[in-house]
Amino acid sequence: MKKLLLTLISAALIVSFTACSSQEKAKTEADKETVYQVALLQSLTQGYYDGIVKVSELKEHGDIGIGTFEGVNGEMIVLDGKVYQALGDGTVKEADKDETVPFSNVTFFEADIKESLTDIKNMDGLKSALDKVVDKNGKNMFYFVKVNGTFEKMFVRSELKQEKPYKSLDKALETDQREFDYKDIKGTIVGLYCPDYMGGLNAVGWHFHFISDDREKGGHILDLNFKSAEAELDITPQFDMKLSDNETFQGMELAKNVDDAIKKVETNEE
Numbered sequence: 356m357k358k359l360l361l362t363l364i365s366a367a368l369i370v371s372f373t374a375c376s377s378q379e380k381a382k383t384e385a386d387k388e389t390v391y392q393v394a395l396l397q398s399l400t401q402g403y404y405d406g407i408v409k410v411s412e413l414k415e416h417g418d419i420g421i422g423t424f425e426g427v428n429g430e431m432i433v434l435d436g437k438v439y440q441a442l443g444d445g446t447v448k449e450a451d452k453d454e455t456v457p458f459s460n461v462t463f464f465e466a467d468i469k470e471s472l473t474d475i476k477n478m479d480g481l482k483s484a485l486d487k488v489v490d491k492n493g494k495n496m497f498y499f500v501k502v503n504g505t506f507e508k509m510f511v512r513s514e515l516k517q518e519k520p521y522k523s524l525d526k527a528l529e530t531d532q533r534e535f536d537y538k539d540i541k542g543t544i545v546g547l548y549c550p551d552y553m554g555g556l557n558a559v560g561w562h563f564h565f566i567s568d569d570r571e572k573g574g575h576i577l578d579l580n581f582k583s584a585e586a587e588l589d590i591t592p593q594f595d596m597k598l599s600d601n602e603t604f605q606g607m608e609l610a611k612n613v614d615d616a617i618k619k620v621e622t623n624e625e
């Protein structure tokens with residue numbers, strides 16, 4: 356009897372364990388197809404720099420992505436499950452798990468498409484080469500891209516940490532943007548494509564960050580050129596967004612048109 360009871364208990368344990376792990380698996384499978392976004396580029400652009408999720412929580416939603424940190428304390432590059440912080444002084448460190456995040460996009464990366472890129476002379480060249488892939492596979496999907504290679508030119512920026520009261524992002528960058536021009540550097544571009552209907556929630560089109568293979572240099576890409584590199588793209592058909600119940604966040608007018616400010620902070624163009 357005792358033996359039978361033990362057998363029953365262990366059978367029950369196995370059943371519950373199996374149920375749990377298949378749920379976990381289902382969640383991971385769903386996350387592989389989902390863009391997880393923290394807040395809006397529009398809230399960040401208007402100066403909402405308070406962290407909404409911790410780095411440890413962000414990692415539960417993806418192993419690749421881009422974003423920034425509380426107080427816009429550097430550019431975020433998520434690659435191979437690690438969250439890197441490219442700081443305004445030009446150094447890169449792995450972000451602390453308790454560091455918080457006011458804006459980010461991540462997913463679990465699974466390459467659906469591979470594409471060789473050659474003779475890319477600038478940002479427009481990179482965008483139009485990748486746009487061809489998007490046009491072929493569906494312009495109304497999200498795409499994460501990873502491009503590993505040697506870059507003849509890699510011109511990136513980061514910014515100094517902001518203190519409260521926060522200024523809008525374009526104002527903050529006027530004085531606190533720092534630029535770094537690297538030559539013949541090995542590393543990885545991590546990028547996100549948002550379809551054009553995302554204009555109220557993010558930047559439409561491509562947005563790229565960079566991290567060097569030695570994980571010592573990185574930032575938001577302003578310009579580049581390279582002879583050849585392999586791109587891997589992940590088509591992502593679902594979207595999940597995390598908002599803040601913070602009073603300041605809830606008091607913001609997030610439908611306000613900040614397209615010009617976004618263009619300015621994304622590209623350095625006036």
Ligand SMILES: [Zn+2]
Pocket residue numbers: 421430562563564575576
């Ligand atoms: Zn950026």
